[in-house]
Amino acid sequence: TGLSAMRRGVLIVVEGLDRAGKSSQCEVLRGFLSEQGHTVKYIRFPGIQLNCIASMYHWSNASIDRTTPIGKLIDSYLRGSSHQDDHSIHLLFSANRWEVAKSIEEDIASGTTIIVDRYSYSGVVYSAAKANPTLSLDWAWQPEIGLPRPDICLFLGISPEEAAKRGGFGAERYENEAMQIRVRELFQTIFEKMQDVAVIDAGKSMGEVSKEIRGAVTGCISRLDITSTLRKLE
Numbered sequence: 001t002g003l004s005a006m007r008r009g010v011l012i013v014v015e016g017l018d019r020a021g022k023s024s025q026c027e028v029l030r031g032f033l034s035e036q037g038h039t040v041k042y043i044r045f046p047g048i049q050l051n052c053i054a055s056m057y058h059w060s061n062a063s064i065d066r067t068t069p070i071g072k073l074i075d076s077y078l079r080g081s082s083h084q085d086d087h088s089i090h091l092l093f094s095a096n097r098w099e100v101a102k103s104i105e106e107d108i109a110s111g112t113t114i115i116v117d118r119y120s121y122s123g124v125v126y127s128a129a130k131a132n133p134t135l136s137l138d139w140a141w142q143p144e145i146g147l148p149r150p151d152i153c154l155f156l157g158i159s160p161e162e163a164a165k166r167g168g169f170g171a172e173r174y175e176n177e178a179m180q181i182r183v184r185e186l187f188q189t190i191f192e193k194m195q196d197v198a199v200i201d202a203g204k205s206m207g208e209v210s211k212e213i214r215g216a217v218t219g220c221i222s223r224l225d226i227t228s229t230l231r232k233l234e
């Protein structure tokens with residue numbers, strides 16, 4: 001009836017270590033949820049934002065592979081083509097989320113489920129892993145406060161040995177062993193304190209990992225109060 005509450009979308013974040021299979025699993029999850037009848041969008045941080053950003057910038061569907069101006073700065077930093085102060089690049093990563101925060105909220109409210117590939121948790125962990133004395137986890141979290149809070153965060157954990165089997169380090173700035181060791185420890189630190197996180201053993205086969213993710217997401221959706229509004233990070 002017209003009185004029945006509209007079903008809001010679900011905000012699902014996929015986080016984890018390098019080469020844990022986040023992007024691959026986002027794609028599988030997107031297929032699964034679509035088959036279940038959900039309207040689903042995929043977005044990733046940093047960089048290429050599909051649809052939501054494209055419409056904000058009045059891009060046609062043909063040009064959705066463009067990045068935002070901030071996305072481009074981040075991309076050039078990660079590839080090593082430009083230098084940024086640690087704090088400055090941190091704030092740009094955060095700004096990259098803020099520039100789509102509103103459209104995420106609108107999509108969720110109007111019934112679209114969004115799968116997000118990396119989010120604020122990568123944001124604070126990679127910055128704090130630089131061991132810059134004036135860039136603590138606490139400092140790094142501040143600009144994230146007020147962003148849409150995920151209904152569930154899937155954390156894909158993988159051992160260094162399993163990750164190595166999936167190819168060596170790439171050429172990007174953070175793809176080195178010292179950085180990855182600190183990233184691993186810091187993810188552990190923040191997830192121990194966090195609510196609504198499902199820790200997934202991503203060292204298993206694609207099929208096994210997808211199955212665990214489906215279980216966690218299905219559980220989250222069944223518990224979700226569909227008349228509620230999206231919460232905010234605090």
Ligand code: Z5A
Pocket residue numbers: 016017018019020021022023024025045046078093094117118119120122123124126127166172174175202203204205206207209
């Ligand atoms: N960063 C930051 O500093 N601050 C921020 O706020 C944010 C990010 C948001 C770029 O991220 C960098 O940005 C990242 C953090 C920093 N730095 N690092 N390092 P990105 O998300 O663009 O990174 P990526 O290029 O997507 O790599 P990735 O995330 O590490 O990969 P993945 O998405 O987890 O994995 P995948 O691409 O799905 O799979 C990797 C390979 O493994 C591929 O060949 C798959 O076929 C294979 N694979 C996947 N799953 C399996 C299983 N189960 N078995 C066997 N093989 C598998």
Ligand code: MG
Pocket residue numbers: 022023024117
């Ligand atoms: Mg990825």
